[in-house]
Amino acid sequence: MKHTRLTALAAISLAATLSLTACGGDDSGTDSSAKGSDTSASQGGGAKAEGGPHAKDGSQAGGSQAGDTQAGDGKDTKAGAADGTAKTGAKVTFCKTADLAIDAADAAPDETTGRINITMINRGSTTCSATGFAGVDIKDADHTSNPIERGRAQPRVTTLKPGDAAVFNLAYDIDTSGKSLASPTNIEVTPPNETHSVTLDWPAGAGDIKGAYTDVQVYPTHTTK
Known part of the structure; x- marks a missing residue:
């Protein structure tokens, strides 16, 4: 127990x-x-x-x-x-035709290459742009007007202060045969981006155009500086 x-x-x-x-x-x-x-x-x-x-x-x-x-x-x-x-x-606005003094001159570098330089001087009181291609028609002695085609070139900025000048040219081959059928008398110019034209005399002494007016080309503007 x-x-x-x-x-x-x-x-x-x-x-x-x-x-x-x-x-x-x-x-x-x-x-x-x-x-x-x-x-x-x-x-x-x-x-x-x-x-x-x-x-x-x-x-x-x-x-x-x-x-x-x-x-x-x-x-x-x-x-x-x-x-x-x-x-x-x-x-900067585009140059007005009324503000430009425009003139054409023979600028052929040799006897076979035709070149017409067209100069535009800004006579306005403000800076303007003349960039691009001008419209060009060549008038013939038979009273026809022929539009000129653009050459293959890129436009360059062309800004003109009062008194500055821009130049563009017409290029063509010179006919030395004496048998050219073209008889240019005037050049009708419309500045780039404008609608008003001026009529200039075909430069005296400029070489005869070889071929037709369709063989003439216009190139873009550039400054002279």
């Missing part, structure tokens, strides 16, 4: 010990969890505390930089617009 009681007491004691150990483990786990939670919260709070101002500063800095960039771009754009307006306001 005594041995049985001791065994029973030992069993009860072991159960109590296990119970206390389990309770201690729960407490330890709870404390650890709470501690871990506190640590996480603390670290999280620290991250927020540090990240908040940095993020804010970064955002403000970014905003400021973006604002500066935008402001800079805005100023540049505004300045560009102002320049554009100024340029538009001072935009």
Whole structure:
């Protein structure tokens, strides 16, 4: 009986010990969890505390930089617009026929190459543009008018200040046979981008045209400077 009681007491004691150990483990786990939670919260709070101002500063800095960039771009754009307006306001217009003194002269470089130089001087009070091809018709002694085709050449910017001159030329082959069928008397010139024409005399001494008027070509204007 005594041995049985001791065994029973030992069993009860072991159960109590296990119970206390389990309770201690729960407490330890709870404390650890709470501690871990506190640590996480603390670290999280620290991250927020540090990240908040940095993020804010970064955002403000970014905003400021973006604002500066935008402001800079805005100023540049505004300045560009102002320049554009100024340029538009001072935009060069095409030369008017009435403001041009126009003359034709023989400029053949040799006996086989025909060239007529036509000079246009800006007699106006403002700068103008004579860029491009002039319209040219050659009038014949039989009272016909023959339009002249454009030569293969790219127009060059030809801006004329008051008093400046632009030149374009007519090119053709000279007929040395004495049997040319062309008898030019006048050159009708319409400056580039104009509708009003002037009639000039065919230059005295210019070589006879070989072939037909369709063999004559007009080239774009250029400045004499």
